[in-house]
Amino acid sequence: MHLENGRETIMTRTMSALALALMLAGAPALAQNAVPAEPVGPKLPADVRALLLKEMNAIEAATQDIMNALVRGRSDVVAEKAQAIHDSFILKQEMTEADRKALAEAAPKAFVDRDRAFHALTGDLAEAARTGDAERQRALFGEVVEACAACHERYATNRFPAFAE
Ligand code: HEC
Known part of the structure; x- marks a missing residue:
């Protein structure tokens, strides 16, 4: 039980770190799409x-x-x-x-x-x-x-x- 919880915590942490890394890595690409050209x-x-x-x-x-x-x-x-x-x-x-x-x-x-x-x-x-x-x-x-x-x-x-x- 304890071990299960511990594993979950590690998993959760790993996943958050991964999510953050993905977000940061994806940021420039996303920004490029989202950053609008100058309004016409x-x-x-x-x-x-x-x-x-x-x-x-x-x-x-x-x-x-x-x-x-x-x-x-x-x-x-x-x-x-x-x-x-x-x-x-x-x-x-x-x-x-x-x-x-x-x-x-x-x-x-x-x-x-x-x-x-x-x-x-x-x-x-x-x-x-x-x-x-x-x-x-x-x-x-x-x-x-x-x-x-x-x-x-x-x-x-x-x-x-x-x-x-
Ligand atoms: C090629 C680019 C382009 C396309 C395609 C386009 N628009 Fe626009 N539209 C603009 C721009 C640029 C403005 C803002 C102009 C400004 O700031 O004066 C605008 C503004 C508007 C406005 C605001 C008008 C107002 O009086 O303030 C409406 C409503 C609108 N568009 C509807 C549409 C609809 C519905 C479509 C598709 C069927 C469409 N537009 C397709 C570029 C586009």
């Missing part, structure tokens, strides 16, 4: 930032509409809303050439690439919806949500500070 919004000229925020609110509304449509089997609505995000209702339509240049100068290339990949993904979702493939629509919608959160975690901790905790 504050670096943008005010008018371009306003357009970005307008776009974000529009895509959030569209994303909510897509979820409502997905759970109702309304592929037609999914196709319409996903296509609207893909066609980038605001940034593409309202940004002048000068705005576009300002965005490219202020935001890192990785951010612009991420935005491009995000829009491509919504194009795939619209396509899946047009063919009526329900399973693929749901899988792609999951990727869309992942893309929103991943970009915010990296480039928008000013706006979503919980990601920086």
